[in-house]
Amino acid sequence: xxxxxxxxxxxxxxxxxxxxxxxxxxxxxxxxxxxxxxxxxxxxxxxxxxxxxxxxxxxxxxxxxxxxxxxxxxxxxxxxxxxxxxxxxxxxxxxxxxxxxxxxxxxxxxxxxxxxxxxxxxxxxxxxxxxxxxxxxxxxxxxxxxxxxxxxxxxxxxxxxxxxxxxxxxxxxxxxxxxxxxxxxxxxxxxxxxxxxxxxxxxxxxxxxxxxxxxxxxx
Numbered sequence: 001x002x003x004x005x006x007x008x009x010x011x012x013x014x015x016x017x018x019x020x021x022x023x024x025x026x027x028x029x030x031x032x033x034x035x036x037x038x039x040x041x042x043x044x045x046x047x048x049x050x051x052x053x054x055x056x057x058x059x060x061x062x063x064x065x066x067x068x069x070x071x072x073x074x075x076x077x078x079x080x081x082x083x084x085x086x087x088x089x090x091x092x093x094x095x096x097x098x099x100x101x102x103x104x105x106x107x108x109x110x111x112x113x114x115x116x117x118x119x120x121x122x123x124x125x126x127x128x129x130x131x132x133x134x135x136x137x138x139x140x141x142x143x144x145x146x147x148x149x150x151x152x153x154x155x156x157x158x159x160x161x162x163x164x165x166x167x168x169x170x171x172x173x174x175x176x177x178x179x180x181x182x183x184x185x186x187x188x189x190x191x192x193x194x195x196x197x198x199x200x201x202x203x204x205x206x207x208x209x210x211x212x213x214x215x216x217x218x219x
Contacts, residue, residue, distance in 0.1 A: 063090035064173040069101055069111060070183030075152030076111060080175075083184040086111060090173040094148065096126035099175040102150070105163045109172060115158055116149035118165075131158045140165045 058067035071084045079099070080086065088101050096114050104110040115129040118141040123134055132140075132149065140160060141147045147165035151158040159166075192199055 058087075062088065062173065064088055066101060066109060066172040069109065070186050071111060072108070072183075072187060073152075075154050076113070077154040079113075079153045080111065080178060081180065083181040083187060085179040085183040086175045087177045087179075088173040089176045094168075094171065094174060096124050096129075100148070100150070100166075101172045101175070102148075102166050103170045103172075104150075104159070104166065110150075111175065112150040112152050112159060114148050115151045117146065118149070119146040129158075132160065 055068060059065055061067075067088050069086050069088060071080045071082055071086060074082060076099070086099075086101075091098075094100060094114060094117070096117055099111060099113050101109050101111045113126070115126045115131065116137060117124045118137050121138060121141075123137055129151075131151065137149065140149075144165065144167060146168055148168070148171070149158050149160050150166055192203055
């Protein structure tokens with residue numbers, strides 16, 4: 001009995017020490033940066049940097065300076081819809097039927113299908129397309145070498161009814177695959193913050209007010 005009591009006394013009298021592991025400074029700083037509005041700004045910056053990195057690496061791997069594009073018009077419906085993200089690959093040669101991205105008559109690159117190619121008087125057409133006769137095509141190619149005739153799948157006529165033909169130096173590459181609708185994030189960003197900054201500021205203010213109200217209500 002006595003040894004047992006002595007054991008209990010020894011346990012009760014024993015001092016308890018708690019060892020606290022000191023948190024690294026960088027980890028503490030990272031937590032501070034993740035809180036509140038600082039965290040929002042930080043993740044926005046990281047998101048932009050990540051997007052630039054992905055764009056650069058993709059461009060190197062795919063052999064083009066424009067590897068990823070977002071469809072912003074209905075000219076290629078139903079093949080491509082507004083908001084689709086399209087992966088572009090540079091090629092040494094393009095053929096009728098290829099969907100290509102090129103610099104044209106708009107501020108932003110255009111994505112349309114090749115419906116005919118004219119080179120050295122020879123004409124290659126896509127799937128029997130006959131929107132322009134041989135004489136008109138050869139006339140467009142005079143003094144230009146190899147030219148591409150383009151058309152949106154949803155358009156009644158080819159682009160060259162109005163605009164000049166496309167030369168190979170203006171082509172970024174051809175479409176190899178698409179990711180449906182995720183490009184709406186970019187479209188809305190441009191619409192709200194680039195084209196109409198005042199509206200974008202109002203959106204941010206409303207979202208900020210809602211977030212503040214939510215945090216107050218949770219508390």
